């Protein structure tokens with residue numbers, strides 16, 4: 001992303017999220033229960049801390065909540081899980097519109113995997129990109 005480039009509008013980003021949702025395996029999308037998918041320009045301090053973000057690293061997405069595998073019979077009246085996609089960092093690691101759409105999908109998929117209880121040793125992490133992470 002060069003300096004003159006505008007941060008993607010919420011409307012355009014929304015469309016990318018919708019597109020990604022349509023393209024990801026539908027059995028996993030349909031299984032999402034009590035999960036809010038939101039986006040922000042940047043992670044806030046709390047979210048960066050939660051992701052154990054190192055200085056200089058970009059956080060692309062964050063899953064916060066109680067994974068499906070940990071929801072027992074007591075799981076009721078609980079605040080929704082939250083998947084947050086961070087617009088500016090995602091845009092920064094994407095060289096063009098096509099890459100941006102792909103990255104949104106990839107980050108969303110990573111966060112959905114967390115919802116299904118997969119941990120990092122089992123999630124296919126971004127290889128060769130030590131400067132940006134998803135949690």
Ligand SMILES: [Zn+2]
Nearest residue numbers: 110114134135
């Ligand atoms: Zn993760």
